Amino acid sequence: xxxxxxxxxxxxxxxxAHDRDAGRLLDIVRQVQVREGQVSGAALDLIAxxxxxxxxxxEGVVSFYAFFSEEPQGRIVIRLCGDVIDRMQGAERVGKVLxxxxxxxxxxxxxxxxxxxxxxxxxxxxxQAPAALVGNVIVTQLATDAARDLVRELRKHGDPxxxxxxxxxxxxxxxxxxxxxxxxxxxxxxxxxxxxxxGSAIRKSVALSPAEVVxxxxxxxxxxxxxxxxxxxxxxxxxxxxxxxxRYIICNADEGEPGTFKDRVILTERPHLLxxxxxxxxxxxxxxxxxxxxxxxxxxxxxMLEEVLDTRxxxxxxxxxxxGKEGFAFDIRIQLGxxxxxxxxxxxxxxxxxxxxxxxxxxxxxxxxxxxKGCPSSVNNVETLCCVARIMDNGAGWFAQLGSECSSGTKLxxxxxxCRSPGIYELPFGTTLGxxxxxxxxxxxxGVQVGGPSGKMVGPADFDREFCFDDLxxxxxxxxxxxxxxxxxxxxxxxxxxxxxSCGYCTPCRVGNVLLKERLDKVRAGLADASDLDYLERLGExxxxxxxxxLGQTSPNPILSTLENxxxxxxxxxxxxxxxxxxxxxxxxxLEESRGITGRDSxxxxxxxxxxxxxxxxxxx
Amino acid sequence: xxxxxxATTSLAGCFGCHMSLLDIDERILELxxxxxxxxxxxxxxxxxxxRCLVGLVEGGCCNEENVEVLKSFREHCEILISFGDCAIMxxxxxxxxxxxxxxxxxxxxxxxxxxxxxxxxxxxxxxIPLLLNRVYxxxxxxxxxxxxxxxxxxxxxxxxxxxxxxxNKPLDLPYELIKYD
Numbered sequence: 168x169x170x171x172x173x174x175x176x177x178x179x180x181x182x183x184a185h186d187r188d189a190g191r192l193l194d195i196v197r198q199v200q201v202r203e204g205q206v207s208g209a210a211l212d213l214i215a216x217x218x219x220x221x222x223x224x225x226e227g228v229v230s231f232y233a234f235f236s237e238e239p240q241g242r243i244v245i246r247l248c249g250d251v252i253d254r255m256q257g258a259e260r261v262g263k264v265l266x267x268x269x270x271x272x273x274x275x276x277x278x279x280x281x282x283x284x285x286x287x288x289x290x291x292x293x294x295q296a297p298a299a300l301v302g303n304v305i306v307t308q309l310a311t312d313a314a315r316d317l318v319r320e321l322r323k324h325g326d327p328x329x330x331x332x333x334x335x336x337x338x339x340x341x342x343x344x345x346x347x348x349x350x351x352x353x354x355x356x357x358x359x360x361x362x363x364x365x366g367s368a369i370r371k372s373v374a375l376s377p378a379e380v381v382x383x384x385x386x387x388x389x390x391x392x393x394x395x396x397x398x399x400x401x402x403x404x405x406x407x408x409x410x411x412x413x414r415y416i417i418c419n420a421d422e423g424e425p426g427t428f429k430d431r432v433i434l435t436e437r438p439h440l441l442x443x444x445x446x447x448x449x450x451x452x453x454x455x456x457x458x459x460x461x462x463x464x465x466x467x468x469x470x471m472l473e474e475v476l477d478t479r480x481x482x483x484x485x486x487x488x489x490x491g492k493e494g495f496a497f498d499i500r501i502q503l504g505x506x507x508x509x510x511x512x513x514x515x516x517x518x519x520x521x522x523x524x525x526x527x528x529x530x531x532x533x534x535x536x537x538x539x540k541g542c543p544s545s546v547n548n549v550e551t552l553c554c555v556a557r558i559m560d561n562g563a564g565w566f567a568q569l570g571s572e573c574s575s576g577t578k579l580x581x582x583x584x585x586c587r588s589p590g591i592y593e594l595p596f597g598t599t600l601g602x603x604x605x606x607x608x609x610x611x612x613x614g615v616q617v618g619g620p621s622g623k624m625v626g627p628a629d630f631d632r633e634f635c636f637d638d639l640x641x642x643x644x645x646x647x648x649x650x651x652x653x654x655x656x657x658x659x660x661x662x663x664x665x666x667x668x669s670c671g672y673c674t675p676c677r678v679g680n681v682l683l684k685e686r687l688d689k690v691r692a693g694l695a696d697a698s699d700l701d702y703l704e705r706l707g708e709x710x711x712x713x714x715x716x717x718l719g720q721t722s723p724n725p726i727l728s729t730l731e732n733x734x735x736x737x738x739x740x741x742x743x744x745x746x747x748x749x750x751x752x753x754x755x756x757x758l759e760e761s762r763g764i765t766g767r768d769s770x771x772x773x774x775x776x777x778x779x780x781x782x783x784x785x786x787x788x
Numbered sequence: 789x790x791x792x793x794x795a796t797t798s799l800a801g802c803f804g805c806h807m808s809l810l811d812i813d814e815r816i817l818e819l820x821x822x823x824x825x826x827x828x829x830x831x832x833x834x835x836x837x838x839r840c841l842v843g844l845v846e847g848g849c850c851n852e853e854n855v856e857v858l859k860s861f862r863e864h865c866e867i868l869i870s871f872g873d874c875a876i877m878x879x880x881x882x883x884x885x886x887x888x889x890x891x892x893x894x895x896x897x898x899x900x901x902x903x904x905x906x907x908x909x910x911x912x913x914x915x916i917p918l919l920l921n922r923v924y925x926x927x928x929x930x931x932x933x934x935x936x937x938x939x940x941x942x943x944x945x946x947x948x949x950x951x952x953x954x955x956n957k958p959l960d961l962p963y964e965l966i967k968y969d
Contacts, residue, residue, distance in 0.1 A: 747859045752929045754855060760889050761918040769918050771856040 171209065177202055178210050182217035189218045190540070192228055192522030193505060196235055204280075205239040231524040231670075233287065233506030234463050241276040241283035243327060245317075246300040247309075249286035250293065250425045251660040252583045252646055257311070258297040262286070264311045268318040282321060288508055288664055289425035290464040293583035293646070294351045294590050302327040303466045305348050338435045343471040350432050351590025354606065356577040358557045358569065359550060360593050365439050366484050368560040372447045373492035380451040381407065384555060387563035388575040392550035393419060393511075394618055394642030395717075396574075399555070402545055405535035406452045409543035414454040417539060417546045418445055419516055421462040423508035424619035425664060426644035429579035430549040432591050434461075434468050437553060438475045442499060444552030446489065447559055449497040452545055457499040460516050463506045472501060508668035512717050513546040515670070526670055527716035550579055550643070571597030574635035578643065582607045584616075585649030600639060601630035609647045614654045614733065619644035620661035621721035623728035624654060654733055655691050655740075661725035662687060669718060676719030679710035683726055693740050694751045700737055704730060792841040792954060795865060796828040799854040800881040800923055801847025804940045805872035806830070809844070811943035819947075822954050827864075836864045842953060843867070844946075845932070847874040849924045850881050853917035862930035867953065871936040871946065875926045879939065882923040889919060938968060 181198045185191040195214060199206050206214075206229045215222040229235045247253075247262050262273065265284055269277055276283040292298035295307035304327035306317065317330060334340035335349040352360060372380050385400030406414060418441065422430040433441060445457045461469060476499055479485045487496040502520045504510050510519045514528035517539050538544025547555075554576055558566045567575045574596035580603060583589045587608025594603065604612055616624050618641035625632075625639075632639045648657060662684035671677045686703055689695045707723035707730075714720050730737060742750035754772050761769075768774055798806055806829060812819065825831045826840050843865030849855050862868055873879045884892050897903060897910045926932050936949055945965045952959040 747862050747930065748855070749928070749930055752924070754852075757855075757920040757922070757924070758852060758918050760921045764890055764893065765912050765918060767912070767914060767918075769852050770914075771852050771917075 174203065174207075174209060175213055178213040179217060182214060187217050187219070188522075189220055190522045192218065192220075192225065193232075193519060194503065194522075196225070196229055197503065197505060200235050204242060205236050207237065207239075211237075227524050228522070231507065231526075232463075232504075235505055239276070239280070241281050243281060243302050243321060243325065244283045244285060244300075246285050246287035246290070247273075248288070248290045248292065248296065248298050248300075250289040250296070250664070251657050252289075252293040252426060253296040253298065254660065255584065255652070256296040258309075260311050261297050261299075261309050261314045264314045265318065268315050281325065282318070287464075287506065288423065288668065289427075291422060291428040291431045291462070292348065293426050293428060293581065295349060296583065300464060301330060304328055304330060305346055305467055306330055307347055307349075338471065341471050343474055344435070344468060346467050348431070348435075348467075350436060352432060352436070353582075353588050353590040354592040354594065356593030356595070358566070358577045358593065359433060359437065359440070359553050359579055360591075361557075363440055363443075363556065363560055365443070365479075366482065366490060368443050368556040369446055369450075369484060370490050372450055372559045373490050373495060377407065377451045377453060380447060380559065383563045384451070384558060387554075387558045387566040389551065389554055389558060389566070390574065390636055391548055392554065392578065392642065393548035394424070394622070394640065396636040396640055399547065399551055402535060402547070403448065403452050405533070406538075406543045406545040409536045411537075411541075411543045413456075413540075413542045414452050415539040415542055415544040416445055416448045416452060416454045416457040417513075417516065417520065417544055418457065418459045418549055418552055419511065419513065419546050420465070420549050421460050421504050421511040421516060422549070422642075423462060423511045423668075424621060424642055424644050425661070426581060426583050426616065426619050426646040427642060428581045428583075429591060429643045431465060431468075433549050433553060433579075434465060434472065438472055439479070440553045440556050441549055442475065442479055442485070444554070444556035445499055446485065446497050447555050448545060448547060448552060450489075450492075450495055452543075454545075455496050455498070457497065458520055458539070459499055459501045460504060460510070460520055461501055462504045462510075466503055469501060469503065476501075507670075508664075509670050509716070509718050515716065516546060517544065524670075526672060527718075529715070548642075570595045571633060571635045573637045578634060578641075580634075580641075580645050581643050582645045582647065584645075584647035585609060585612065585652065586647045594634070596635045597633050599631050599633050600625070603634070603645065604630065604647065607645075607647065609649070611649055612647045613650050613652070614648040614657070616644070616646040616648070616657070616661075617641045619646075620664055620725050621717070623724055624658065624732060625728070626732050629732070654729055655687065655736055658725040658729045659684060659687050659691060662722075665718065665722040665725075669722070673713070673715045673719055675710045675713040676715075676722060679706055679714075679719075680722050682706060683710065683723055687726055689751065690737055690740055693742065694753065695740070696742050696750055699751070700730065700734075700741070703727075791822065791824045793826045793838070794823045794828070794842045794844070794950075795826045795836065795840045795861065796830060796844040797846065797857055797861060798829060799845065799847035799858060799875070799926070800850035801872060801874045801879070803829075803846070805846035805875075808872075808938075808940035808943050809946050812947045813943070815947055819950065822951075836860065838864075840865045841867060842869065842950070844869050844871050845875050845926050846872050848878045848881065848926055849920060849929050851917040851919050855920070855929055858926060858929050867933045868926075868930065869934045869936060869949070870926045870932045871938075871941050873937060873939040875932075876935050876937055878923045878925050882925075885922040889921060937966070 185195050211225050215225045297309045298307045331347045339346045339348045381403050389399045390396040485498050489495050507525045509515045510525040515525040519525040534544045570576045577593050577595050580592045665680045669676045707727045710723045758769050827833050827836045843861040870876045893910050
């Protein structure tokens, strides 16, 4: 009974601390999850009651996000990154050791309720894989022996933070970060990774009219860095002129695309540049509020980012009358995500920031017309907003002359996989893939996944192509695969990712990706014939065409792009078509269970003459 | 040139599709003007007498016997048609596909609420074909040329399809014949 009272008191207190605002449901649920280790049925009822919502609405949110759980979880949740790159670096061996040492399987909790073990999608540490989240603490380059020690230590002191003995470079050693993460900045460029005086870009911006700022961004020919490459100035123009009193600027720091970790480095080392860019964006579109949507995996950066925001408020770079500009008020709040790749999609991100399930919304209306809470909103990538600050500081002309003809500026590349120097590279657009591979020490690459699973797998024939919006476009994820890798296994791993991350709303994506993966695995098992490749292409096209949001529209890419660029890998594994039984039908396998149950062999398909079909065919021919 | 030959079989089906075939009523007289029936439950011919133009397959494959028959249909027929939902996607028999085979047998012969089986034995005569691990639709076992959906496909659908095929004309099914709700 007293336990119930305790729960009731704490849940009600959490809701009240958030002004019983249903729009902050994500934060409320997160706090309950952290406090109680679960969001139980009783907690759901209480939250619903406090917020004046239906229980099912709260339950929908809890069940949607990977970091929330209705079932009790351990006090510490170990989330091992199961991304393709991490698996290449031995994540599965590490997983096995964790299972053995904890005496539980993935998805379970130790009996003493201390530790839960889970797989998770890419946590943005592909350059230092295998990595895991232990609570909010990031553990990198996790070897099997270290994994064993990790469990023993947690059992001893139960404090994930104490697992971190050596801090990483730069702000990773900041007293509010204290992470073992390293930046791995291999090549700094003039736009993102150069130094800048705080406030300088804002001062130059507020000296202009908002329309002039938009014009400058247009003159710089800045396009969105998230991957799609929409012209930023145009997006702002739409948001600025859309009907509505309140506008929002939202920074998409939910970089969930496997293999991407550029935002991690920006948030760690250039938060001022980012907030400067957001503030300028707010000025340009007439927004007074900005939201930084930070992925849950980067929660370890939150405290430092809050401190940076405070510093900027103190210096008059946020708040009212910014830089002395009469009537220009702007502030930023951080919205923490809860582990859902789909929330990187802008309309899903908006849903999530509103405290809803991260379901994508129908377009139109576009966020520029009706976005966050129905108000005109501009959602921009972290890197894009950093570019904005630099454009306003150094001038649109300066920015426009960087890069290539069609794509101005520089691009951050997050390079991981089979290369000597994984990490962050800031290079001008127009750099070729081959040049990048040389730089990272991947001379023997056979395949490169450009733009993460939703991008494409390219081979040596494409290595002379240029990175730019009109040729090889990418949000920055570059995964390198050496000669010993099986690219179809890689594609299959990516399909697992999409199956996990599909929100389930559209059938082509929810069901289609499962069917695609099954058929791909059939090819990998040597049980497919040429018609299966045809099937993959047709179904892939259907999923691409018939899905509502970017996730489904790009989810068949691992298969479609390998089919396009690595077709011989598929063809080498095909069976030739058979005149009677299909080569893909495994009659011996289909009978195995029955043989065991009945204790006798088949009448028609005896085990000893498993090759009966082909012999028979020879005899009758 | 003799009449074209047609063969039919019911594998893991309920014979409902064959009943629907008989539902073409008096048109069966027209049909036998066009074709001779070879191996088929309709004339009870047990083995193929030679090559056939068309094979109609009802039901999917739930046991090795089904596979053997389907294989011989593929070997003897120019054009193989899956007719009815069981042939096309396993249908009702495929409801067992999510349940382990042993459990299915136990439920059928030992644990089921209506089972009277004092000996507790599960039939296991050497003559009984082995069950497959799951029920397979026909096109997963052999190449299938056409699919006629429906449970069962309406007689008119079967009729129109056969006539179109035999007279080498395009098949033009009215909406009513391919609407199933």
